[in-house]
Amino acid sequence: MSSTLLGKMEPRIWTRPLRKLTPETSLGYEVIDFARSILGIELRPWQQWLLVHALELMPDGSYRFRRVIVLVARQNGKTMLASVLACWWLLVDSLRHPERVPPVKFKIVGTAQNLDIAREPWAQVKMWCDPEPDTEEAGDLAVPALQDNTAKVSDTNGKEYIQSKKLAQYEIRAAKNARGKPAARVLMDELREQQTWVAWNATSQTTKSFWSGQLWGISNAGDGTSVVLKAQRDAGIAQITEWDKYVEDGLQDAEEYANSHDVSIGLFEWSAPDGCALDDPEALCQANPSIGFGGMTVQSLASDAAGMTETGFRTEVLCQWVTADVDTYLDPDKWKRGTDAGSSIEDGGRIVLGIDTTADGSVTWVAAAGLRADGLPHVEAVTRRDGMMWVPKLLKRIRDTTGANEVAIQGRGCRAVDLIDPLAELGFQVDSIDGPRLGASTGQFRDRVREEKLRHLPQPAIDEAVSAGVARKLGDVEVWDRNNSMMDISGLIAETYALYGLEMFEASNGSVTASAYAEHGLMVL
Structure with a gap:
């Protein structure tokens, strides 16, 4: 040389x-x-x-x-x-x-x-x-x-x-x-x-x-x-x-x-x-x-x-983008096929909110799931903000606007559990995702993506999480792995919980408030 x-x-x-x-x-x-x-x-x-x-x-x-x-x-x-x-x-x-x-x-x-x-x-x-x-x-x-x-x-x-x-x-x-x-x-x-x-x-x-x-x-x-x-x-x-x-x-x-x-x-x-x-x-x-x-x-x-x-x-030294050879839990190509820029929850339909927080509690995501007019489930990230204490107040505002009263959240072993009692005190129905449900919710989300029976908006932060998110074994099932994924996947986990709450829990009041979703939109990012 x-x-x-x-x-x-x-x-x-x-x-x-x-x-x-x-x-x-x-x-x-x-x-x-x-x-x-x-x-x-x-x-x-x-x-x-x-x-x-x-x-x-x-x-x-x-x-x-x-x-x-x-x-x-x-x-x-x-x-x-x-x-x-x-x-x-x-x-x-x-x-x-x-x-x-x-x-x-x-x-x-x-x-x-x-x-x-x-x-x-x-x-x-x-x-x-x-x-x-x-x-x-x-x-x-x-x-x-x-x-x-x-x-x-x-x-x-x-x-x-x-x-x-x-x-x-x-x-x-x-x-x-x-x-x-x-x-x-x-x-x-x-x-x-x-x-x-x-x-x-x-x-x-x-x-x-x-x-x-x-x-x-x-x-x-x-x-x-x-x-x-x-x-x-x-x-x-x-x-x-x-x-x-x-x-x-x-x-x-x-x-x-x-x-x-x-x-x-x-x-x-x-x-x-x-x-x-x-x-x-x-x-x-x-x-x-x-x-x-x-x-x-x-x-x-x-x-x-x-x-x-x-x-x-x-x-x-070579200024090259190096993407680790990671076996992602979701198939990015399958996920991409579910992208629909016009997708939304049917007006008046049931909305379940999902919450997840990073391991250090520094960032919290809120997601939503509901059924579209064609019967397919729709998920989207609603917002991502630093910290956790803002969540109850925001969710109350979302409920006042849309009627969404159900929250799906991990029930133990994570920072987000600190939000369960404040949300329950505000009258939210809290669907606890814990024990066998952790693996069931993760597997269910992958099944919907693999079967191309899930629709979502084009949201770059979530799309990136799909390309970086990995799972780990927990007993006989797989669950999302925050620590070994290449980036923050809390928004993706929040969507996972929202979808599981939608499909596996029932609204306790047996009714759904008429939603303002179609008129005002749910996105508050």
Whole structure:
């Protein structure tokens, strides 16, 4: 292997531009010049390439991409790229269109699952901009031109922000606290760590009210638990595939395509091809574009393989998505055949709610089951929220709206049992799933899927759980295995209990309240 090999500037998977990229059609050139002339930083070729392509402009001067998803192996310079971009956003881009987005409303939010990760690029920008450096060493690294344009820096824990003299602001938050005021720019680091949709759903909406708002999600490759990153990557690949179908095959030109298709997601992935050898020089260069620029070499990366698991090496160094070879309890293909976007419980029909909580009690799911007009059972996830104490109040509200008064829940040996007494005190009929019923409910759910006699909505979190959920032996039967499944399957378990309650228990009052389901809908996610 030659030490002169260089990392690949161009990613393996990427979204094509709508037009030739020049300083007039991409602001990436401006960022590169800002880094060079103001910060004294010569960005690496892959970083320059990415900025030029990701900051493509539409004819009206707005950014083409509302979402930019970047995947690249670790230690390739993601943090420096994010720091340069955030600094330029704060002190240059915030001034570009004051008539549309005044600087005082131009907020940049940096977030990650761990606040320390979000703090890394913020701390670099602080070092460049802080008009009152903490130490003499920090002062030596500051950039006077940026200090002159910075009004205030606050590094108080929980209130960390940098404010320009024009009142644009760059602040950081932990993902769980990311909900807040609208943001013109969002920088999400380590997107692979988001295993639920809470942070994404809250933060991704903050840019929508802004003209030319933009969100960047930067990460290494994910795994079966990285539901948010997988969904964004899948959406980007779907757009690339659609582009190839129409533009690359000559059915439409780029302008015609943009006028009739969504072109707002940019996916840029530096990753090794699937199935490559761990020490393949070309594969290492494709996933690590910084090889040959600094201390990283093909040899140094290849030598790391001896001290890592193959799965870890492929994920961390080759930026490959590695799905464990798991014998899932449900057949994902059979499950997919039961998907019906228009499925619903028959209006006025009986509704049984199912509840399950993760082993540590951190997350609780509520699901519902009922019969459709054609007699087939329907299941769906109703909501997923952190903690448990909110459940009785929400279920009472659902009952007031739909008449659903039955709750199916595991009767012992799990955190959810703490909800049984409060629900019973509220007058709910509690169908206890315990003992032999645990295995019976799990087996019954699989039978309905296998027989294609179950219908459900397309819900990505549940679909992912189906592809990751495994069972374990409990005596002579099989039950859901929360601990060994590749991701949280509590929503799937809640659906299992709801279906079992529907088919194996009877409503104690012998009647069903007329449901408002068809008019209002049951989904409260």
